[in-house]
Amino acid sequence: MSRILVIDDERSIRNTLKDILEYEKYSVELAEDGVKAIDKVKANGFDVILCDIKMPGMDGIEVLEQLVNLAPDTPVVMISGHGNIDTAVESIKKGAFDYIEKPLDLNRLLITIRNAMDKSSLVTETKILKKKVNKKYEIVGESAALKAVVEMADRVAKTDARVLITGANGTGKELVARRIHDQSNRSAGSFVEVNCAAIPSELIESELFGHEKGSFTSAVKQHLGKFEQANGGTLFLDEIGDMSLSAQAKVLRVLQESIISRVGGDKHIKVDVRVVAATNKNLSAEIAENKFREDLYHRLSVILIRVPRLNERLEDIPLLANHFIQSICDEYGMPAKIITDDAIAELQKINWTGNIREFRNVIERLIILCDQIITAGDVLKFAAPLK
Numbered sequence: 001m002s003r004i005l006v007i008d009d010e011r012s013i014r015n016t017l018k019d020i021l022e023y024e025k026y027s028v029e030l031a032e033d034g035v036k037a038i039d040k041v042k043a044n045g046f047d048v049i050l051c052d053i054k055m056p057g058m059d060g061i062e063v064l065e066q067l068v069n070l071a072p073d074t075p076v077v078m079i080s081g082h083g084n085i086d087t088a089v090e091s092i093k094k095g096a097f098d099y100i101e102k103p104l105d106l107n108r109l110l111i112t113i114r115n116a117m118d119k120s121s122l123v124t125e126t127k128i129l130k131k132k133v134n135k136k137y138e139i140v141g142e143s144a145a146l147k148a149v150v151e152m153a154d155r156v157a158k159t160d161a162r163v164l165i166t167g168a169n170g171t172g173k174e175l176v177a178r179r180i181h182d183q184s185n186r187s188a189g190s191f192v193e194v195n196c197a198a199i200p201s202e203l204i205e206s207e208l209f210g211h212e213k214g215s216f217t218s219a220v221k222q223h224l225g226k227f228e229q230a231n232g233g234t235l236f237l238d239e240i241g242d243m244s245l246s247a248q249a250k251v252l253r254v255l256q257e258s259i260i261s262r263v264g265g266d267k268h269i270k271v272d273v274r275v276v277a278a279t280n281k282n283l284s285a286e287i288a289e290n291k292f293r294e295d296l297y298h299r300l301s302v303i304l305i306r307v308p309r310l311n312e313r314l315e316d317i318p319l320l321a322n323h324f325i326q327s328i329c330d331e332y333g334m335p336a337k338i339i340t341d342d343a344i345a346e347l348q349k350i351n352w353t354g355n356i357r358e359f360r361n362v363i364e365r366l367i368i369l370c371d372q373i374i375t376a377g378d379v380l381k382f383a384a385p386l387k
Helices: 013-024 034-044 060-070 085-093 106-136 144-157 175-182 203-211 244-259 283-287 294-301 314-332 341-348 354-367 376-382
Strands: 003-007 027-031 048-052 076-080 098-101 163-166 191-195 234-238 274-279 302-305
Touching: 003 013, 003 034, 013 027, 027 034, 034 048, 034 060, 034 106, 034 163, 034 234, 048 060, 048 106, 060 085, 076 085, 076 106, 085 098, 085 376, 098 106, 144 175, 144 302, 163 175, 175 234, 175 274, 191 302, 203 244, 244 294, 283 294, 314 341, 354 376
Parallel strands: 003 027, 003 048, 048 076, 076 098, 163 274, 163 302, 191 234, 234 274
Antiparallel strands: none
C-alpha cells in the first residue's frame, strides 16, 4: 500500500485529507508541523508528501528544502490557501513536484498524487535498472594485479585525461572503460562504444563523424556520428589498432581541435567528448610497421592501463565463479548452484587463453550440464577436456 505523509498545522484539514486518502486505499500519516514531519521522514519512507506552506515555526518552504536533501526521490506536493504565482514558482524551483491552492479541488489532488506516484515508481524502476546494468559491468576480483587497475581507473576518472587500455582479448577492457565513465564527472552523459575492428574501413569515418544526406549512394538521410552522440560523455574506441590510417588522421584532428566535420559536409561542429581507447595489439610494433600513427598513439596514451590476463590473477577465480554462477542462474530463473572447493582448484589449473570471456562460457556450460552441486569431476568432464 502506498504511503502518504500529510503536513498541515490545521487539524481539520489533516483529518479530512486522511479520510479522503484512506478511502482511496492509501496509508496516511499526519504531522502538524515541520519538525515532526522531518522526524517521520527520517524514521519511515513515504511515496508522496503533501506539505502546507504557511505553518508556525518552520514554514513549508523550509520543510521542502530539508525534504529535498533528506528524501530527494520522494515527490513533495505543496498546498496553500495564501499562495500566489511567486510562491508556486519558488516551490517548483526548490524541488516541489507540484503546487495546489486551497480550497483543494479533490479531483486535481487525486490526479496529482497519482502522477507523483508514477514518478516515484519510475525513479525506483530506473534505480533497479541501473543496479542491474552496473552489476553486469561490475569488475570482480581482489588480486593485487586487478586492484592496481581499479585504483588507476578511479584515480584518472575525475579528470578528462585520455586513457589507452591494453590487454588480451576477453580480459575486460570495456569494463575498465565503463568504470572510468561511471566514476567521472561525465557519468550523466552517454557512454558510446565503437568497435573499430567490426566496421569496414570505408564506413568507419561515417560511423565516427556522421554524414550528410546524399554524401554517398546509400546516404538517404543525415546521420549523426559517434562523436556527436557522445557529446558531453565518453567515446570508447575499442580495438583502435584496427582503425584505418585515414580515419586515424581524422581522429587525431578531433583530439587536437575538438571539432568534427560530417562526411559530405563542410560545417565545423564543436564536440566535448572524452576519448577512452582500447587495443589487444602491440601498438609500438604497429607504429614500426607504419600501421598506426605515432602522433595518435601519444595523444591517446596520456594514461596507460594494462588489464592482466586471467592466468595472472588465478586467485580471483573463486570470486569470479560465484559471481557468474549467481548472475547466470538469475538469468535462467533457477536457484544458484554450488561449486565445490575441489572444482575451483581444477578451474585454477586451466590455461585460460580466452580469459574472462572464456571463463564465463565454461561456467555457463557447467550450470547447464551439471546437477545442483558442481564438482571437480564436472570440471574435468566439461571444461578441461575442451582445452
